[in-house]
Amino acid sequence: MGLNIKDYLNTPILFIIVLLVISLMxxxxxxxxxxxxxxxxxxxxxxxxxxxxxxxxxxxxxxxxxxxxxxxxxxxxxxxxxxxxxxxxxxxANNPDANVNSAMYQISAYLPAGVDINSxxxxxxxxxxxxxxxxxxxxxxxxxxxxxxxxxxxxxxxxxxxxxxxxxxxxxxxxxxVPDDSKDFFDNTIKAIENVLKSIFYGHFLTSVIIGIFGCIGYSLLGYPFGIFLGVLTGILQLIPVFGPWPIYWALFFIDVASGNYVRAVIVLFFGFFLSTVDMYIRPALSSHYADIHPLILLIGFLAGPLVYGIVGFIIGPLVLGITYAVLDNYRNEYLLGDD
Incomplete structure (x- = not known):
């Protein structure tokens, strides 16, 4: 028997669809x-x-x-x-006459010959x-x-x-x-969504907190002014894919090299590598207990989310894509692989 769409698009259903469209607007x-x-x-x-x-x-x-x-x-x-x-x-206060030009001419001593400082x-x-x-x-x-x-x-x-x-x-x-024959799929989908939320929270937000605490302790022990503040920035950058903590410790490295503090420059560079290495172990260890989400999905969510929803997109983007992946994976396991 062929599918008769008129059996489904009756007057109540059409009325509900119209109301849903208006409500969504x-x-x-x-x-x-x-x-x-x-x-x-x-x-x-x-x-x-x-x-x-x-x-x-x-x-x-x-x-x-x-x-x-x-x-x-x-x-x-x-x-x-x-x-x-x-x-x-x-x-x-410490550099009353500081400006971009004077700073660049001081840095020019460390640059290769032939570099055009004026440009x-x-x-x-x-x-x-x-x-x-x-x-x-x-x-x-x-x-x-x-x-x-x-x-x-x-x-x-x-x-x-x-x-x-x-x-x-x-x-x-x-x-x-939800129809009775799909209630199990609905319940499993809700559980999968909860696992995605836990995975992203523990695997990413909690990881950034841990890296931020390590940064506060490390930068303070190395004697940097505003060490706690640098650690907070490290934790915030840890939330953003591609960035991570490297902009902070590389900036400190070049500042120490420019000021002649070569020992601390080497130490902070190794400390930064330590933070990046710790992230590689902490993030999978925390998130894998709940849901295994491919990093590319979260990367796209973090980068594309702010383009759609502004700053809150950093949270909504990866969550929406992660939840979509969980729903599709649950459907695949429930209806496709389950029939084998």
Missing amino acids: FVFPVLNMVLLGAILAYGIRPIANKIQSKLKYSSISILLAIVIVLIPLILLVAYIIFELSTFVTWIL INSYLDSVINNVGSYILNYSVKFVSKFANITLDLFILVCSVFYFVRDGDKCLDFIRSF
Whole structure:
């Protein structure tokens, strides 16, 4: 018997499709905040449950859990801004006459003969001007979009709150539409998604925290000013594929070479190699316990995510691609390989 599409596209189904399309048009501008809220809710929910076991008030427990998670993030951003301002002030105080041209002429002593310093200076001046213009334009856009940013944050907090409180009800509601012969696939898919979330959190975010702590200790012991701040930057860069900790320790290496501190330059270079090597062991050891995701999938997610969703794309990008891979792999195991 042939498939008759009219048996499926009846009046109620058509009405539901129209409503879903219209609803998606309203939700799409804030979809990134809703998705991010669902992701954060997954990590905040265990904290809220522990608090609720003592307070017995779900709403208060969820709000306290959100505050507990947000306070370290706010403090981290404030610390980075404070240290950056302190670092710039320190550089200007110790080098009142410093500029790009004088710095380049000092570095020219270490460059091969025949290198055109003037062309390098012109290029650096152009880069600095472009970066300054970009920061200024971005600041103006940020101020002009302050109302939208406030709305996004409000939607994010509300999404986290309601996903933590009613996440089970949401899954049960979706599951009620799944045919009986596909409920096992749906349940296995949910488990696979949870494993992806755990894999990315433990394998990437926790790894960056560990590398950042190592960086704080190592840079401080080597006597670098702002050693803790350099360690924090190392941990943040560890989250970004391709980058990792190498920009920090290579920059310190060249600074020490330029200043004649060759012993510390060699030590910091070996320390940087140690951080990169530790990452190669810690990341697979933590993530492989939950889900085995190919690094290319996460790399594309990290790099393409910000192009689609802005800065939150660093989180949403790899998670969406990782979850898509988990769903496809579960379907392959359930319906394709399962029939062999």
